[in-house]
Amino acid sequence: MTRDDITRDDWLRRAKTLPLPATHFIDGAAHDGGGAFTVVSPRDGQALAEVADAGTAEVGLAVAAARRAFDHGPWPRLAPAERGRALTRLAGLLDAHRAELALTVSLEMGKPITDAHDIELRALVNTFRWYGQLADKLTDASPHTAPDALALVTREPAGVVGAVVPWNFPLTLAGWKVAPALAAGCTVVLKPSESSPLSALRLARIAAEAGLPPGVLNVVAGDGPTAGRALGLHPDVDVLAFTGSTAVGRHYLRYAADSNLKRVWLELGGKSPNIVLPDAPDLDRAAATAAWGIFFNQGEMCTAPSRLLVHSSVAERVTEAVVDRARALRVGDPLDPDTEMGALVGRVHLDRVLGHVRAGVEAGARLRTGGECTLTGTGGTYLEPTVLDRVTPDSRLAREEIFGPVLSVLTFDDLDEAVRLANATEYGLAAGLWTSDLTTAHRVSRALKAGTVWVNCYEEGDLTVPFGGVKQSGNGRDKSVHALEKYTELKTTWIQL
Structure with a gap:
């Protein structure tokens, strides 16, 4: 059955049995820590789920898992082609779960189901597939220098990435940050908006099914002033990528200044x-x-x-x-x-x-x-x-x-x-x-x-x-090869011959 064959009544029936994960996903497993908050559907004002609410402790656990996975786990040490194959598998699984994820997005933030299925989910699948195919196509550089020396310029994964995304495109924007970060060899802690956490929590579980090692992709649900702030201030987060309002973007710059001067990449407001x-x-x-x-x-x-x-x-x-x-x-x-x-x-x-x-x-x-x-x-x-x-x-x-x-x-x-x-x-x-x-x-x-x-x-x-x-719409770029610049560091190696 294609999406065109599914009627409103069909979607309503599917909604009654829709799996809506309500716990964080940390170190490869569900984690029911912190308090709880209610996700309400703007479709009818009805409660969808009671979701675990991350505090500083839960964010700390997620960052610690990502830190271990980066410092000691296999993901950053895999051949780029292997990482690419894992991301391509994930794209295939996301495509297989397309109707379920589209329904989740539609219920939690009010997007028409046709747009959720045909646009949001298409973009998500294509993003993971594209970066999966790109992973082993990148090259380092060897600049021409003196005849008695060899210079190498290599790109290395930046480390633990904190990704904070809004509710308007909860999966597309998550994909734009998570996929290139994973392709580069980083590990990720994703914090979706408290208005739309359900689709991201499901994404994390599907990623585990695709074979991503524990700690590589962690998702914590919670609000900006608590969970977002804890992520922005955490000294073990190396890069913070944020999409949202300009006002909140200013907070993340302050968090970086008040902690470890982590790099902060901002995609903010517009008045186009x-x-x-x-x-x-x-x-x-x-x-x-x-x-x-x-x-x-x-x-x-x-x-x-x-x-x-x-x-x-x-x-x-x-x-x-x-x-x-x-x-x-x-x-x-x-x-x-x-x-x-x-x-x-x-x-x-x-x-x-x-x-x-x-x-x-x-x-x-x-x-x-x-x-x-x-x-x-x-x-x-x-x-x-x-x-x-x-x-x-x-x-x-x-x-x-x-x-x-x-x-x-x-x-x-x-x-x-x-x-x-x-x-x-x-x-x-x-x-x-x-x-x-x-x-x-x-x-x-x-x-x-x-x-x-x-x-x-x-x-x-x-x-x-x-x-x-x-200007105040931010810095850095999502999508394309250029997105990898946010999640890699340049290293120069100078060898005297």
């Missing part, structure tokens, strides 16, 4: 501009892509094109097309395969997004569609797709990350103004540009302060290209 010029090759396609980009994953995406910057000569046409798309979007039960937009992750987050919308309207923005809760009888946290225009550049709508299905439309009259507006934010994660002019595409792409620029498309790419931001 999507620039539509009058010479866009297809204005209708630009509008459709703008709507898809902001409403995909309920807008809970750091790269979401949340600022639509459109030339005043075509602004009304493009905005009206986006509004029509928003009104036609099917918001519904995440377990319905026909749902296009599911539930926001929780009540607190929903209230925060609504607060941004209300503040924007009070500041003079015009609400074109949406802005209200919907499906309130379900007990879930659903919001209408929302579009506001007449947004001013200095407003909160234009400057702050909302992380919800809320599009702010701003207009400009010339290209220089468009670039100024696009760069007028503390973030620099991604940007979009729609034009038929090749020179304009190159010049504007160079002028935009962003880690990724999409031209005549949005959210395109694959594992061959790096992902990350500039």
Whole structure:
């Protein structure tokens, strides 16, 4: 049976018998330490599981297991090809468990099941497979130097990696950090968000089935102020990789300064501009892509094109097309395969997004569609797709990350103004540009302060290209060969002949 054959009723039946691990996974085994917290499904507000809540002691046990596995275990000492085969086996097992993992993700964070299965799980499987295939393709260097010496530059695994990932793509973002770290020969302690720990806890168990030695991948469930802080401060963590808000990213830099000066790699917030010029090759396609980009994953995406910057000569046409798309979007039960937009992750987050919308309207923005809760009888946290225009550049709508299905439309009259507006934010994660002019595409792409620029498309790419931001959107890169730079150290060996 393929995913296309599974109905909403089928998914509901599967949910009743879904294995939801509720304990940490440390040193190759379940560990039921610390307190407990409840994971609530945003789909209907019902409790999914009582999950072990890691404190400093549990994080310490996980780090100690990873330290032993790195210092004394086989994983860093395996031939790269053997590590690669283990990661490839893991990719195959994850693919075999695809429906189960997709269902877990959909239940714990509200993503439509179709997106969870076809996008999130596809990305996870491809990530482990890609790094598995890459593991033995890397080379060291021998620079040309004096004739009486031999210089070697080698890459060595950095050690114990602490990985902290958010709830919006709980498995994709875990894969982007865990897979290259393991391929490099590191060991990992993964802390998922307390809103979405279940899929990561299941990932750890599947990794053990794939043959990863004990201690190589450990997962602890807990919140940021306790478990995340303990991981950031731990002196035996050599590298900390974090995806989340800029505010929390600052904490991890402080933790590193207050402990062992561990390297900290940050993928943080975004307020991505999507620039539509009058010479866009297809204005209708630009509008459709703008709507898809902001409403995909309920807008809970750091790269979401949340600022639509459109030339005043075509602004009304493009905005009206986006509004029509928003009104036609099917918001519904995440377990319905026909749902296009599911539930926001929780009540607190929903209230925060609504607060941004209300503040924007009070500041003079015009609400074109949406802005209200919907499906309130379900007990879930659903919001209408929302579009506001007449947004001013200095407003909160234009400057702050909302992380919800809320599009702010701003207009400009010339290209220089468009670039100024696009760069007028503390973030620099991604940007979009729609034009038929090749020179304009190159010049504007160079002028935009962003880690990724999409031209005549949005959210395109694959594992061959790096992902990350500039300014307060972070540092370092996920994906591609470049991700391995975060998890390896360069060593120079100089041999006098």
